[in-house]
Each structure stands twice: as C-alpha cells, then as structure tokens.
Amino acid sequence: MIVRGGTVVTAHGVEPVDIRIRNGRITEVGPNLAEDREEINATGLHVFPGGIDSHVHFNEPGRTEWETIADGSAALAAGGYTSFVDMPLNNLPVTTTVAAFDLKLETANRSSLV
Numbered sequence: 001m002i003v004r005g006g007t008v009v010t011a012h013g014v015e016p017v018d019i020r021i022r023n024g025r026i027t028e029v030g031p032n033l034a035e036d037r038e039e040i041n042a043t044g045l046h047v048f049p050g051g052i053d054s055h056v057h058f059n060e061p062g063r064t065e066w067e068t069i070a071d072g073s074a075a076l077a078a079g080g081y082t083s084f085v086d087m088p089l090n091n092l093p094v095t096t097t098v099a100a101f102d103l104k105l106e107t108a109n110r111s112s113l114v
Contacts, residue, residue, distance in 0.1 A: 001021045001022075001038040002033055002039045003019040003047060005042050007046045007047065017030055052083040056087065058072045068111070069112050077114050
C-alpha cells in the first residue's frame with residue numbers, strides 16, 4: 001500500500017512524500033514511489049507518526065471493572081496513538097516484580113489494539 005502525496009511530519013522536518021506500507025509496517029518513505037495495487041490519496045493532508053501516551057492507568061489484570069487494556073487501547077487507536085506506557089500500581093498484582101510484569105505483558109499482548 002502507498003499513502004501518496006501527503007505532507008509528512010518527521011523529526012527532521014515537513015515534506016511532501018509518499019509512504020509505502022507492507023505487512024502493517026512502514027518500509028519506504030520518499031518522493032514518487034513506484035505504484036502499488038492499493039493507494040490512498042493523501043494530497044492536502046498531513047501525515048504524523050503515531051502518538052505515544054506515556055501515562056495511562058489500564059487496571060488489568062485484577063480490576064477489570066475499571067478501564068481495561070482492550071477498552072483503553074481502543075480509545076488510543078481512535079485518537080491516532082500507537083503506543084502507551086502503563087503505570088504500575090493500579091492493577092492487581094501491582095507491577096513491581098518481574099512475575100507481575102510478565103503477567104501484565106501477557107495480558108497486553110492478548111488484548112491491546114495498539
């Protein structure tokens with residue numbers, strides 16, 4: 001897939017370029033990329049990298065009556081976010097040991113949308 005003709009914002013500046021995406025990953029960025037079978041016309045639009053929310057409280061495992069990883073990550077995805085950093089103390093068990101971290105990571109890998 002090619003996102004064609006968008007104004008791309010990078011750490012180095014702003015420029016009109018095309019973006020090639022393969023298997024869900026950006027593989028090439030540049031002007032006038034070769035055609036692909038699927039293209040999105042982004043002329044007149046700005047293309048930004050995905051946002052990072054560096055402070056979320058996804059209360060899973062253990063407190064699923066509060067915001068879950070699935071619910072919170074769906075909201076993040078809708079807003080253009082692609083990553084998050086979860087705070088360690090609102091879930092049960094709190095994420096202060098390697099075992100608790102592994103449990104949290106397993107839960108996130110299973111249900112996160114970003």
